[in-house]
Amino acid sequence: QITLRESGPPLVKPTQTLTLTCTFSGFSLTTPGLAVGWIRQSPEKALDWLALIYWDDDKRYNPSLKSRLTITKDTSKNQVVLTMSNMDPLDSGTYYCARRAWAGLDTWYEPWGQGTLVTVAS
Amino acid sequence: DIQMTQSPSSLSASIGDRVTMTCRASQIIDTYVNWYKQEPGKAPRLLIYGASRLQGGDPSRISGSGSGTDFTLTISTLQSEDFATYYCQQSYKTPYTFGQGTKLEIK
Numbered sequence: 001q002i003t004l005r006e007s008g009p010p011l012v013k014p015t016q017t018l019t020l021t022c023t024f025s026g027f028s029l030t031t032p033g034l035a036v037g038w039i040r041q042s043p044e045k046a047l048d049w050l051a052l053i054y055w056d057d058d059k060r061y062n063p064s065l066k067s068r069l070t071i072t073k074d075t076s077k078n079q080v081v082l083t084m085s086n087m088d089p090l091d092s093g094t095y096y097c098a099r100r101a102w103a104g105l106d107t108w109y110e111p112w113g114q115g116t117l118v119t120v121a122s
Numbered sequence: 123d124i125q126m127t128q129s130p131s132s133l134s135a136s137i138g139d140r141v142t143m144t145c146r147a148s149q150i151i152d153t154y155v156n157w158y159k160q161e162p163g164k165a166p167r168l169l170i171y172g173a174s175r176l177q178g179g180d181p182s183r184i185s186g187s188g189s190g191t192d193f194t195l196t197i198s199t200l201q202s203e204d205f206a207t208y209y210c211q212q213s214y215k216t217p218y219t220f221g222q223g224t225k226l227e228i229k
Contacts, residue, residue: 037218047220049167061123073128096165103171105229107172107213108156110177 002026004036004097004113011119018118019054022080022097029055029075035100036066036110038071042093052100053080089120124148124212128221134151134214134229139200141190145225146194152188154214160223169208180190 008020018055022036029036037052037108051071052060070083080097094117123146135141145155153173158166168177170186173193183198197204205228210221 039220045224046205047211048132049211049216049218052216059215069223098165103175106154106172106175108160108168108171109166110209112165113168115165 002099002111004099004111005093005111006115006116008095008118010117011121013122014088014120016087018082018084018087018091020082020084020095020097020116020118022082022113023098024078024080024095024099029053029073029078029080031055033102036073036097037093037100038080038082038097039112040091040093040095041115047116048110050084050095051059059080090122092118094118123217124214124219126210126219126221127213128208128210128224130224130226131222132227134227135200136221136229137200137202140196140198141196141226142196143208143226144194145188145221147193147212147214149190150190151212151214154212155188155193157171157195158188158209158214159206160209161205163209164188168207174228200226202228 035054036048040048042098050071053071056103068085073080094115096112098112127146155173157170159169160166185196207223207225209223224229
């Protein structure tokens with residue numbers, strides 16, 4: 001069974017850096033083709049794709065946030081870490097990690113973690 | 123970025139109805155569209171990938187179609203568990219953008 005679980009602080013202050021950890025089980029991020037991504041959901045329920053890290057350490061970022069995001073992995077711990085700098089109240093929302101799966105050229109995210117709610121406020 | 127526009131934003135229907143919702147991409151994306159279902163308080167869950175390929179375990183009354191820029195998700199014979207919010211996502215190129223969602227409500 002594949003599971004993912006996000007963890008991190010529920011509250012951060014504006015301008016601070018957010019660090020979120022995705023701990024997963026049921027697969028290894030050393031398996032060719034696999035990747036783990038981060039998606040956030042605003043309080044208004046809009047979904048934003050943030051970043052993705054592949055088994056070979058290749059990384060992709062949302063260009064609109066690229067200067068603020070860093071994604072890394074620790075395969076020995078089965079973890080993926082996302083940092084987001086210079087947090088703003090507009091960054092508040094639920095942050096999800098999810099496994100990227102694929103078949104041929106099709107790719108999708110499944111399963112997702114339960115999400116972690118982050119509020120940015122002073 | 124590729125924009126994904128879903129319509130309608132909300133939809134009221136009754137148990138047993140057939141409903142269709144649409145997703146339009148701002149450029150041609152072949153069949154690189156996924157559909158997710160989100161129930162209140164839960165994470166999104168994959169329903170369909172590749173525009174029409176049903177995720178294993180989901181009922182065949184759910185179907186997807188389309189290619190190019192226009193895509194549809196159809197649920198025939200609505201059941202109580204179908205009332206949720208549905209999102210499309212393009213997987214053509216990063217950033218893998220989502221539509222704003224269609225909320226399916228009980229009439």
